[in-house]
Amino acid sequence: MYIASQKDHLHVVECLVNTGADVKRANERGRTPLYMASHAGHVEIVEYLTSQGANPNSFDNDCVTPLYTASQEGHLHVVECLVNAGADMKRATEQGHKPLHMASYVGHVDIVKYLISQGANPNSVNNNGETPLYFASQEGHLHVVECLVNTGADVKRANERGRTPLYMASHAGHVEIVEYLTSQGANPNSFDNDCVTPLYTASQEGHLHVVECLVNAGADMKRATEQGHKPLHMASYGHLPVVECLVNAEADVNRATKQGRTPLHTASHAGHVDIVKYLISQGANPNSVDNDGDTPLYIASHKGHLHVVECLVNTEADVKIATEQGRTPLHTASYAGHVDIGHLHVVERLVNAEADVKVATKQGRTPLHTASYTVNAEADVNRATERGNTPLHTASYAGHVDIVEYLISQGANPDSVDNDGDTPLYIASHKGHLHVVECLVNAEADVKVATERGNTPLRAASYAGHVDIVKYLISQGSNPNSVDNDGYSPLCVASQVGHLDVVECLVSAGGDVNKPANDGDLPLHAASRGGYLDIINYLITKGADIEARNTFGWTVFHFVAGDGHLESLEYFLRNNTSATLGNSHDALELGLKVL
Structure with a gap:
């Protein structure tokens, strides 16, 4: 019955009903044969099903x-049939939408006319306070x-967010509406x-003809949001024709928001040099x-907008x-030049405009501390910040x-140290x-x-896993056993964090596989703590002492078992090493628990 109604097979539907098929039976989504026929626009089946007791x-x-679904799909004759059969035009969806x-919303004017003629309320609202006029205006x-x-809809009625049909039409750019x-x-x-x-949102969206229409209708260009933003601010984000329209209508080019930002700030931030030029030409x-x-200029410099910077500098900013x-x-x-090469040209332009390369911020930073470009700068290249960082550190x-x-x-000291003792190297x-x-x-x-803390460049590279730098530093005299x-x-540090290639490099350069730390940890202990089986196996092949204990009496077996490294634990048990690890009852018991 459901399928036959959907496919418009009237004779099949009649046959099924005559043999006892339930016209009210719904599928798992709650949809009946009448719903499907209405959705598809099969008016003869709709008429027949309602005559046989189907609930409209x-x-x-x-x-x-x-x-509702017939109204959505534009099936006027089905709508008429359902209304004549007693369909309730006021019944709404969970969101409060009525037919x-x-x-x-869809734009079926013939159905709109019919529903209103049958008593539908043109000012009915959904759960958000939105009327049919709201949707028709929004969709154009x-x-x-x-x-x-013409049938009584209130043109001033707003939804719960305070938005009227005029607001929605303005936002969408529907000038005729x-x-x-x-x-x-x-x-x-x-x-x-x-x-x-409405003027604000139309300006923000760049709808010139809507802006012109609203201005002619008496829209106030001075009305601002709670933050003080006005239509001209929003147009300055990239809509030059709208900017020109508003300025020609005497919008104030220097009016600032509550944050003190003018339309010129906005255009400079967005990088629209044409708007910047126009605003400056208008005062x-x-x-x-x-x-x-x-x-x-500060904002444009931060954003890397070279053409805006040039324009502002040329106008005596x-x-x-x-x-x-x-x-x-x-x-x-x-x-900003550290992350965007485009800022290099901005820096050059500012320096050429006699920007002061020596001036320091309240934190003691000069442009050189963060510079990615310097042109004939007579600044102190070794000047440090409060944290001891020089430009070379940065x-x-x-x-x-x-x-x-x-x-x-220019004389920067390659061995300068910051407050933590870190050198540029x-x-x-x-x-x-x-x-x-x-x-x-x-x-x-x-x-x-x-x-x-005693950390050398070699230790830093080893910890971070930069094997190319490890090789280079060793070739330049770094001690692998420092x-x-x-x-x-x-070696202990690289083993601890799992960098096998670094471990191999250090051992090949003479790194001591059995050199203990202050707590007695060997590189093998460090690798076992992390469960790095490839490093564990490599260190053992290079003579690492598998029986060694740290100052707490822990062996490699304690580390792999205690931290739950099952694969490493199985490796030691498989190779019968537990008996050689001091026959530790605690370690063996711990290992068996993990397994």
């Missing part, structure tokens, strides 16, 4: 009735909008719960500052204005070998920047110097 007000699991809502169905208004609604009394200065007006102040002390933290456009462009961290070379050529070794490491060593950086303050060697 049945609904599926989503509370969708046959009338008139759906017909208006002018004839439906006209029909609804905007014109019609304003002609019918819709308020162009209405605003939603966030104080957003926008290139040196205006927001509440953080940021100028349009002050390159030396600093934020409350003391940061200039050159500081922020230099910092360049080494970022891996910019060209900057490292330049700083060294230590930092580059840890980060894996081989070319920077080579550059620093060639500049006579000390490969053996250690941090306050230890940190805890007595851990590079």
Whole structure:
């Protein structure tokens, strides 16, 4: 019955009903034969099923009735048949949508007219307070909008978010509907719960003709959101024609938000040089500052918008204005240059415009500390921040070998240490920047110097797994058996974190496989703690003492069993090593529990 109704096989439906088929039976989704016939538009089957007792007000699991789905699909004759059979036009889905809502949303004006003629309320609302007119305006169905208004729909009715049909038409760019609604009394200065007006949202979306229509209808360009944003601010994000329209209508180009940002700040942030040029030509102040002390030039420099920077500098924007933290456009462009090569040209342009390369922020940072480009800069390349970081530390961290070379050529100290005792070489070794490491060593950086915790560049590279740097540092005289303050060697550290290639390199260079740390841990203990079976096996083949205990009396068996490394534990048991591990009853018992 369900399938026959869906496929429009009337004679089959009649035959099934005559032989006892249940016309009210629904599938797992709650959909009856009448629902399927209504959805497909099979009016003869709809007429027959309702005549045989099918319920026109049945609904599926989503509370969708046959009338609702027929209205959605545009089947007018089915809608008429169902209404004549007693279908309730007020029955709604779980979201509160009624058949008139759906017909208006889809744009079936003939069904809209019929439903209203049969008593459907053009001002009915769903759970969000949205009317049929709201949906028709949003979707751009002018004839439906006209029909609804002519039958009493309220053009000023807003949903729970405060958004009217005019707001929705303005947001979507439906200029004909905007014109019609304003002609019918819709308020162009209405605003939603966030104080957003139709003009604001149209400006934000770049709908020029809607903006023109609203301005002509008396929309207030000075009305702002709670944060103080006005239509011109939003248009400045990239809609030049809208910007021109608003300015021609006397919008204030220097009006600031509550954060102190003008439309020029907005355009500079977005990188729209055409809007920047236009705003300046209309009197926008290139040196205006927001509440953080940021100028349009600072913002454009931070974002890497070279053409905007050039435009602002050419219009006498002050390159030396600093934020409350003391940061200039050159500081922020230099910092951003570490991640975006496009900022290099911004830095060059600022320096050429006589930006001060020596000025420091409140934290003591000069542009050189974060610079990715310096042009004839007469700054102190060894000046350190409060944490002791020099520009060379920062360049080494970022891996910019060209900057490292330049700083060294200008007298930067390759062995300078920060407050933690870290040298540029230590930092580059840890980060894996081989070319920077080579550059620093060639500049006579000390490969053996250690941090306050006794960590050498070799230990840093070993811990991080940078085998190419490990090989290079050893070739330059680094001691593979050096230890940190805890007595851990590079080999012990590499074993602990599972870097087999580094372990092999260190052992080949003379690393002692049985060198204990202060707590008695050997490289084999360290590898066993992590369950690194490949390293365990390698160290044993190189003579590691499998019977050794640390200062707590723990053997490798304790480590693999205690940490639940089943594969390593099976390896030791399979090779009958438990008997040689001091015959530890505790260790064996622990191992058996794991297994």
